Amino acid sequence: MSLPHALLTALIERPGAGSELAGRFDRSIGYFWQATHQQIYRELARLEAAGLIEGTAVDGARGRKRAFRVLPAGRAELARWTAERQEPLPIRDEMMVRLRAEAMVGPTTLLNTLAELAQHHRDRLKTYQDIEKRDFTPPPTDKGQRLRHLVLKAGIEYERHRAAFCEQAMALLSSPSE
Amino acid sequence: MSLPHALLTALIERPGAGSELAGRFDRSIGYFWQATHQQIYRELARLEAAGLIEGTAVDGARGRKRAFRVLPAGRAELARWTAERQEPLPIRDEMMVRLRAEAMVGPTTLLNTLAELAQHHRDRLKTYQDIEKRDFTPPPTDKGQRLRHLVLKAGIEYERHRAAFCEQAMALLSSPSE
DNA sequence: ACGAGCATGTAACCAGTTACATGATTGA
DNA sequence: TCAATCATGTAACTGGTTACATGCTCGT
Known part of the structure; x- marks a missing residue:
């Protein structure tokens, strides 16, 4: 909460x-x-x-x-x-469910969905990088600002990772089956 | 759903x-x-x-x-x-809220929470890596198995990323303020 | 035969979602 | 003056959570 x-x-x-x-x-x-x-x-x-x-x-x-x-x-x-204790985030990643379902009942049009999703993450990555350039160059020395920068950098890594994942999944799905 | x-x-x-x-x-x-x-x-x-x-x-x-x-x-x-279209995951990351709150009302004992969380992610990373070693060496050629491997690798990257993030946040919080 | 524990539920609650409603102010 | 839009809501629903309940059988 x-x-x-x-x-x-x-x-x-x-x-x-x-x-x-x-x-x-x-x-x-x-x-x-x-x-x-x-x-x-x-x-x-x-x-x-x-x-x-x-x-x-x-x-x-x-x-x-x-x-x-x-x-x-x-x-x-x-x-x-x-200061309260925090439980790890519950993970609920719909795309992972879809990929595992695809392995069972595919092939479907999952490739299109992945392409859209990859684009979404690349767009957001760009947004974050622009914010970083605007607000955090040069890197701040103030602790509060450094915390905010850290949070932003986590967002950047997250989006980069998701986009790369979508691209890998697309490559796998469109590779010839054997 | x-x-x-x-x-x-x-x-x-x-x-x-x-x-x-x-x-x-x-x-x-x-x-x-x-x-x-x-x-x-x-x-x-x-x-x-x-x-x-x-x-x-x-x-x-x-x-x-x-x-x-x-x-x-x-x-x-x-x-x-x-095959249905998928919206990007809504993000609700409690730790990011806490870090931003820490910047406003800190310092608190957030460092302890971060240490616990880092340990949790390192443990889970180890679990995933063991599963990978057991189930996916050598790398599979079957498409279904490659999909499952991809999902597992995403999990591995996620845990690695979260653990590293916690460690960075800890380093920042325990560094001398200026 | 009986306690431990497995398998299956019920009930009440809460956060988040979706669709719609109302009052006020601005601008054409 | 009246349509557009801003600011603030209400209502009904759904998925997930927490706490508790019931019936069955296995081992001792």
Whole structure:
């Protein structure tokens, strides 16, 4: 259950309204934790009810926009959670299931899906590399910045690895069977 | 929604009872798709109700054990699903959230958690490498076997990558701040 | 014959998903 | 003034999780 803590972190980094957070979950934070606006609003309501954040009306804005900031209790809760033990990520990789199924009931058109997926990962790799060039040259010396850089580099390695995997699987599937 | 298809694949590879499948989801299949026995029994009941699999009582077994095998309709459904378009995996990486939180409210005891996690990934890496040595030397020429080998190699790369990441994060967190 | 443990479930809950709804403001 | 769009939701559903329950048989 990391969404509330991802929200607290984001709001400490910069306070803002639900819609702004939704935007950030489509970009920076969203690269390692995804959430829809429905989830975000629901969770903000819970955090506010629990007294961890506080929202104040933003006037001169559309609708009934409210900016949230983290209260001391929210900071404390975030610190508590950060120090908590963590179980390894449960892995659920649909493509691995598909490949194993392909070995049983193939051949199918899995090759097309792999090509699309490879392109997706190459695109995202490019995006990350652009961010790295823009934000982390020269490499930062500040610890917070170095942590963020590390997270980004993990994303870069991940995308590179996934793209390469798709390409290997494509090569295997399109090789003549024997 | 890949669990039913993971089950169909597993049952084509080798028919068996729910408890046997639960065992396989703790080993081979479980390395890329996890499921508890509750999920497995629920899903088997659905697949049977949909006419995709068939269960027959195993006598001489404990309890009311039933062996399931995949019916032609099940094979057809698996082939249909395998050829389906696939969205990229949604990413939800709790450790990345923690690292970014650490940058805001740290330092915490995150270092301990990272050490545990690194050990977990090194252990699993060792397991995979042992499986590779046992099952895939010499490298297979059969296409199905090569596909399985590819899936295993992806697992190996994943664990290696995660372990290295944890070690880098530990080095960064324990370096003197400036 | 009886406890340990295997095989199969039930029930309640929670996070995430999908589809739709409402109120306010801006711009043509 | 009214359509487009922004900001904030509500409702219903689904897959996965956690805790507990039941029936059977094997070994002692």
